Amino acid sequence: MVECFRALLDNCNSWSHLKQIHALLTTSGLSKTDPFSWKFLSFAATSASSDINYAHRFFLQLSNPQLFHYNALIRGFANSNNPAKCFLIFAEMLLNAVVPDYLTYPFLAKAAARLSDRKAGGCLHARVLRSGLASDLFICNSFIHMYGSVGEVASARKLFDEMPMRNFVSWNSMLDGYAKSGDVSLMRQVFDQMPERDVVSWSALIDGYVKDGDHKEAMAVFEAMKAEGPKANDVTMVSVLCACSHLGALEQGSAMHQYIAEERLPLTLALRTSLVDMYVKCGAVNEALVLFHEVSARKTDVLLWNAMIGGLATHGLTSEALGIYAEMQDLGIRPDEITYLCLMSACAHGGLVDEAWGYFKSITRDGMVPKSEHYACMVDVLARAGRLEEACQLVCEMPMEPTPSTLGALLNGCINHREFDLAEIVGKRLVELDPAHDGRYVGLSNVYAVVRRWDKARSTREAMESRGVRKSPGYSCVEVYGVLHRFTAHDKAHPEIEEIYMMLVVIGEEIKFKSDDSERQDFVSSLN
DNA sequence: TGTACCTGGT
Numbered sequence: 001m002v003e004c005f006r007a008l009l010d011n012c013n014s015w016s017h018l019k020q021i022h023a024l025l026t027t028s029g030l031s032k033t034d035p036f037s038w039k040f041l042s043f044a045a046t047s048a049s050s051d052i053n054y055a056h057r058f059f060l061q062l063s064n065p066q067l068f069h070y071n072a073l074i075r076g077f078a079n080s081n082n083p084a085k086c087f088l089i090f091a092e093m094l095l096n097a098v099v100p101d102y103l104t105y106p107f108l109a110k111a112a113a114r115l116s117d118r119k120a121g122g123c124l125h126a127r128v129l130r131s132g133l134a135s136d137l138f139i140c141n142s143f144i145h146m147y148g149s150v151g152e153v154a155s156a157r158k159l160f161d162e163m164p165m166r167n168f169v170s171w172n173s174m175l176d177g178y179a180k181s182g183d184v185s186l187m188r189q190v191f192d193q194m195p196e197r198d199v200v201s202w203s204a205l206i207d208g209y210v211k212d213g214d215h216k217e218a219m220a221v222f223e224a225m226k227a228e229g230p231k232a233n234d235v236t237m238v239s240v241l242c243a244c245s246h247l248g249a250l251e252q253g254s255a256m257h258q259y260i261a262e263e264r265l266p267l268t269l270a271l272r273t274s275l276v277d278m279y280v281k282c283g284a285v286n287e288a289l290v291l292f293h294e295v296s297a298r299k300t301d302v303l304l305w306n307a308m309i310g311g312l313a314t315h316g317l318t319s320e321a322l323g324i325y326a327e328m329q330d331l332g333i334r335p336d337e338i339t340y341l342c343l344m345s346a347c348a349h350g351g352l353v354d355e356a357w358g359y360f361k362s363i364t365r366d367g368m369v370p371k372s373e374h375y376a377c378m379v380d381v382l383a384r385a386g387r388l389e390e391a392c393q394l395v396c397e398m399p400m401e402p403t404p405s406t407l408g409a410l411l412n413g414c415i416n417h418r419e420f421d422l423a424e425i426v427g428k429r430l431v432e433l434d435p436a437h438d439g440r441y442v443g444l445s446n447v448y449a450v451v452r453r454w455d456k457a458r459s460t461r462e463a464m465e466s467r468g469v470r471k472s473p474g475y476s477c478v479e480v481y482g483v484l485h486r487f488t489a490h491d492k493a494h495p496e497i498e499e500i501y502m503m504l505v506v507i508g509e510e511i512k513f514k515s516d517d518s519e520r521q522d523f524v525s526s527l528n
Numbered sequence: 529t530g531t532a533c534c535t536g537g538t
Contacts, residue, residue: 033530038529039534042529043532046529071529071530075529075537077531101529104530105530106530107530109531110531136530136531137531138530138531138532139530139531141530141531142530142531144529144531144532145531145532148532158534167531168532169531169532170531170532171532172531172532172533173531173532174532174533176532176533177534179533198532198533199532199533200532201532201533202533203532203533203534204532204533205533206533207533207534208533231535233533234534236533236534237534238533238534238535239533239535241534241535242535268534268535269535270534270535271534271535272535273534273535274534274535275535277535277536283529288538301533301535303530303536304535306536308533309536310536310537311536314537336536337536338536339536340538341536341537342536342537345536345537369537373537373538376538377537381537403538404538405537405538410538430536435536474532493531504534
């Protein structure tokens, strides 16, 4: 009998199969026998087809759970969408006088990292130091990662420097710590110093540049990786596609799509989401829709829907965005706080104030708390529509200090709707709030320029310069035949600049002609 | 039985 169960469990590779074995174990009274209960718990909590809640229910039935049961459950929760449960299980473990070992701490550190819980992470590390496990390589690596993830890269570095022995995971965790902290020069230094670089090192470097906003450098590193590094994986491509979408580089993005197919990389949900995001942001709405619709709804998650809705919203395709949301609701997929931001941004572009209010109120109804971004978005909707009084009222009512983006939205509305007295007040407040940001001074100075108060406009610019803030010139990018061209205002550097300006004149005339035409059509239809 | 890289926009 015992041998029979052992063979069944060893060959078990599916969830339904495992449930059948569980039923057999229960009816035969063997389920609480250690080797089987551990094997079962470990499969239920950590395998590819795991169900952590099922594993937890099974765990609760154990009369005398052992260290390895706790470890399996903590590991499962660390990778679940509820990592905070790890700490509850850990507390229970300590209450039951079960002593954690070298397999317990890496996953607790991971949970603290995923929750960005600096306090919990620090307590756990203190416990490790007292436990005599402090020299374990895996534990050290996990805590370097934890410190990097909670924004304490200096502590990560201290741990890294004091380690008796390092491996490539130590270096990758340190690299990732600098990537997350936004310190690209130290990130690069670690990358250049590390004894060996694998696909994780390269991917972390690329993603570090993406997070820093240096998308061109991210692409350059990817090219270097193709030339001299390991083969890229699906995670690498998620970051690379993110760079393409920010650059608006459709041809490069499509080439990446082709690369994914040629290299037969798994089209994971994250990768599909990145492709949808890239296509829609680069204006290839149809390609995005094809990729979005070709996967069955069961295999989607809210992030994929957000990418589609947000992308359509960015292009002002308001009704299409709201249509996709309606589909999402029909399928019973729960929106998250990002979904609401995407929906409200769609409303802002389409001038749908009442709908935006509806979504804003739904956030609370869905059991979420509106964040400053939601207030900023709602203020933007109201301000764009010229409902400045309501916008001001919302700013006053918001439960947190208004962020620069909230006031920025209000300022734009004031300028567009010629409320210059209010614009001056908001503009001044923005400069106070964000004194290192060049755009805030420019915004206020532009308000003064519009009302011809040149002295004030000049003194605002001077205030900016005296505080050492430099105005960085705005620019835009255009991709032609796979090559990105960057232009700033009055740019004369491009070799084909004469033809480019000539084409601009032609396009300008074309727009004028089109708008005259639409006015004429409006006039004709008003007669009917 | 363990550690590292990824999917909204500002």
